[in-house]
Amino acid sequence: MDAEAGWKQAGESGGKGTGSGRKEEGSDPGEVLERRLKEISSELQSSGFWDSSQRIILQSLRKPFMMDEDEDNIPSLEKLNISENFQCVSFGIGNFSSCSVAKTQMAFLLLLLQELQISRDCCFVFDPVFSELELEVLCRLGLKVMAENEEGKHGISGVRTLFFMVHCGKSLYNNLLWSNWAPETLSKMAVLGNSFRGIQDRMPSKIFQKEYSYIAKILPATDETPFPAHPQYMEIFNDTSVHCFPSSKLKELSGEIWKLPEEPVYEENEEGQLEIIRKSQKKGICTDFEANEKKS
Template sequence: MASASAAAPESWQAAGPRKRRSAARRPRRREAAPRDPEAEFEADSGVVLRRISNAGKDLLISDFWSSALETINECLTKHLEQLKAPVGTLSDTFGKLHLDSSPDESDVAPDSIPGETPGTGTSRWKCVCYGIGNFATCIIARNQLTFLLLLLEKCQIPRSHCWVYDPLFSQLEIEVLNILGVTVLSENEEGKRSIRGEATIFYMLHCGTALYNNLLWSNWSVDALSKMVIIGNSFKGLEERLLARILQKNYPYIAKILKGLEELEFPQTSQYMDMFNDTSVHWFPVQKLQQLSTDAWEFWEEPDYQDCEDLEIIRNKTEDPSATD
């Protein structure tokens, strides 16, 4: 799971002749995230829910929300076509994506929670969210959670079909998530979750690189990867920031999948720069996956990261007692 203090080491260099990305494109360190002025006192679930509601109102009327929906729409439309979804499902789902992307503030109920009313349609996806952070006290984490709730509504994914985990969650935050209706995982999976043949959107912003590598390993087949969408750190950005030999040694599944994916960058606006910088939507076209070498698919060893410094995730201590945070 993504550690709250994880960030790319400054000593990493660009691989090959690519131009190094600016610091603004890198995932921001969570410890530098602005905290609520009111966070000095212990909040209750009602206070946190009200803050999420207010964040939702601001997000819905922002240019960022409408632009981000266009990006997600473009990717998920292609993904649905790949899944051979019925035409009715395709039009119904993305008809919802375009509706009310920037409503008038007067249309939002005073104390409503973003995405509170679930869609009535049948979604093609389930959703898994890793590493959202301490949203009760962190403004960045709260906006990321709010975006997730709105995305679930637009994609007509019932909240009960969204699994959420962060080892840093407080009891208050778990209580709030239960009230919101999402499913809170009880164990640290370290990203090693198989989709088991079900189309799944993974929402994992500013997570450690090992988490993405573990997720790819757990679904290392054409069939599984073609059913996945990952909203998270830009894989192109990882390729540019890490030396090629480090990427191939420590994160081999990311290194191998770079030629088997398509990536669309999230829009960047000053208001939400800290929340969604270096974020992209990734999906895996079957044709590109089939063009990967046979050797790429035959190598399927579980990552162990024994020689990896700055791992950036919190290990599952029940499985690895010697691991450190």
């Protein structure tokens, strides 16, 4: 599929920002940034990494996002037909106007929406560090910027959802799982982000079980498929996996783990900091996003 296809034409309005990553005299910074994203998308599509990674994503999604819920009746890889009643949520992509890693991740996200035939107005994004320029470009691209910092606590309200969360903090993944802590909900979502098993392997078991209990509890019911290794994109997508939670595996978990899930609480590190940016620290800007009904 052509990287240029479906790319929304930028508007004429200018915008202030922290930088576009590549300055061109007399050019609107937003237009320069959009052009650079298109260039990176073309580079991605011509690489073996895109072919391998998008195939892994499609193979991982085809079971949990089957419209008829029949996990044994796997559809054609080429036509998943999941665009209806399906959305994407992106957390923590970073400053894609100035950071090359974040810029490539944003280009990858746009390609993925195109590949899965997900309308851009069904892709909701948030990062409390987004600059004014980045917010403007996201709006011009047709993506929806969330109205507030949910700290990863985003309930999917029964809508099949792919979460794009590359290199996010462990707390965000844990919060996301807590917000959707029910078999019928988890089976309708997938998480593209840091390897859950890698998180487990790199932490003392006691700390992992205590501070990231929802990741720990869901691991036995998780289908995790790692991204391919590629020298050009090693830093950008290292330790990245696609995580799905098949109904058949969720049914095997003890019924006790679903009862009265407690909201996660995190302790500050030695420097008095947390992995996530709290709501009170910085808020996003609403650009006509209507939040799904949140878990009370």
